[in-house]
Amino acid sequence: MKKRILIAALTAAMASSIFGVTVNAAERELNINWLSSRSASESAILAIQDIAKQYQEENPDLDFNFEIENISDRTAYLQKLKILAASDELPEWFDSDPDTWFADIVADGKAYSFEDLYKELGMYDQIFPISKEYARLSDGSLNLMTLQCNTEYFFYNKDLFEQAGITETPKTFDELLADCKLLQDQEIIPIAMGGDWPILRYFAQVPFRLTGNEYIENAVSGEGSFGEEAGLKGAQFIQDIAQYFQEGWSSADYDTMIDLFASGQAAIMYNGTWALDQADMIGEDENIKDNIGYFTMPTYSDADVTTATDFFANSGIGTAIRTDAVDDEMKAWMKYLLEHYADASLSYNQLPSVMPDEETMQSLPKVYQQIIEDVSNVKEYAKCWDVVIDSALVEPLEKETVILALGQETPEEWAANMDEYVKNQK
Structure with a gap:
């Protein structure tokens, strides 16, 4: 008994030093x-x-x-x-x-x-x-x-691109739209769309190319307007590309988007690298499957202020x-x-x-090594609109953008509505 009491007393008195405390x-x-x-x-x-x-x-x-x-x-x-x-x-x-x-x-x-x-x-x-x-x-x-x-890519089905006669991945947004038209002419769904945030990524890309993150930062703070030139050009782009989403896209969820691409029904899916497993894009060798490729955010014009190696990484x-x-x-x-x-x-x-550590890095599958290299080459990271805007305005932003993409309001009406939301939130 005395021995047990002594051990208990010593344990209670024992001290450990953590960060000098x-x-x-x-x-x-x-x-x-x-x-x-x-x-x-x-x-x-x-x-x-x-x-x-x-x-x-x-x-x-x-x-x-x-x-x-x-x-x-x-x-x-x-x-x-x-x-x-x-x-x-x-x-x-x-x-x-x-x-x-x-x-x-x-x-x-x-x-x-x-x-x-x-x-x-x-x-x-x-x-x-x-x-x-x-x-x-x-x-x-x-x-x-x-x-x-993570990085975000346009993943594409190489077989469907070949079927439509597309031999190179698009480097500009105009080329992307032209390729979507070729796919649609072959009765292939050009782009799988679903969920809340993906539509915002398509919209954000043109303003990011033209202003970096300045447009969205100024718009969500109320210091600028959603109706600035970069925003209106982005709004026009979202209306142009939305015609290439699958029928019923506005009510489709994220899983539907994944399934359409993974099953080979849609040629393109914009998503993050977290979706590699979700969309069944990784083969038994833990690298991306042979029939799947990807390309990064296209450029817009000679007026771009961001480079081709700048895009969404998060x-x-x-x-x-x-x-x-x-x-x-x-x-x-x-x-x-x-x-x-x-x-x-x-x-x-x-x-x-x-x-x-370096040894682990070198042993990673090639696709993950490429992702790390792509992330390292980004000089300006595109900010996600649903992240920088006040959380109370995310739902209105998503709702208004879907309405815009469906052609039910003009770019100017979209911008005015968003400016009003921001003003009322202050």
């Missing part, structure tokens, strides 16, 4: 409730759950509670998140885009700086540049951790850590997470936000 081993505790907008089956979620389990096994003296609430419905998620924020009950972790709502959260001091945290943990240079730049607010601050490294929605939840135990966990995340993410066929 002494923590009593008997009092180690870390509680993380993560409110996530990701689905429970998403690769990032699965990878982090694996790491959390491993961390608990390696730290048996830590009372570690890691719980995730997944709400993949965007509207429902944002509703709950904003209610919690308004009542000052934000969880330790929560997902957000770097939008104007999150900028207010940062201004109130409620989200810890990942600029600081990455540097404190010695991990800043191990994070892919896109995974930092994509999550920055317009003032340059970085308060979100992203978990992916890292998905970000995760914030509530400022007062960041203590030495949280930092110890974050360092462990970041050091193990690359391998865990790759085990689920997802390119991570953390760079793999």
